[in-house]
Amino acid sequence: MKKILVPVDGSNASISAVKKSIEIGKKYNSVIKLISVVKSTENRKKDRNENLWNAVDGSIITNNVELEKKLESTYVENSQMLLNQIVTKLDFSGIKVEKEVLIGEPFEKIVETAKNGNYDLIVMGNRGFSKIKRFFVGSVTQRVISEAPCPVLVIRSNFEP
Helix, strand or coil: CCEEEEECCCCHHHHHHHHHHHHHHHHHCCEEEEEEEECCHHHHHHHCCHHHHHHCCCHHHHCCHHHHHHHHHHHHHHHHHHHHHHHHHCCCCCCEEEEEEEECCHHHHHHHHHHHCCCCEEEEEECCCCHHHHHHHCCHHHHHHHHCCCCEEEEECCCCC
16 A cells, blocks of 8 residues: 655645645555644744844743744644645545644655655645745755655646646
8 A cells, every 4th residue: 555645734736735645545545644744933933033033122922932832732723623624625535544733844844754654655735936936945845855755746836636
């Protein structure tokens, strides 16, 4: 039985990737694992240029551990709801489907899950960043492609199976 890993972030591209993975899964009698990766509060701090907050005495925002944990918990709950809705609304009949919400850096968690779970294929969306933006921002998809232990099928955001 083949194993397919599908990272989901709620974007149109990731939903298209789920649809394509269902098509592949039915054809090859596969197990599909849907994962959603929530950035940890530590990574979120890095993302929002904490130095600027501290320069304006952002202690209320940046040092409130309780608030950060509550926000992280909310993101996890929302991700779980997203995965549940996807499984409910799409036709996974005849396919074993697993769901998991992970906390960490998205590309690292995707690659780690693929390695540890011995997956045969990763199917994921590409949000369609321009080449310039991808160069500066970096793309989760690009990083997964470069480090994945298995083939990666990238579904364009405008793909409709």
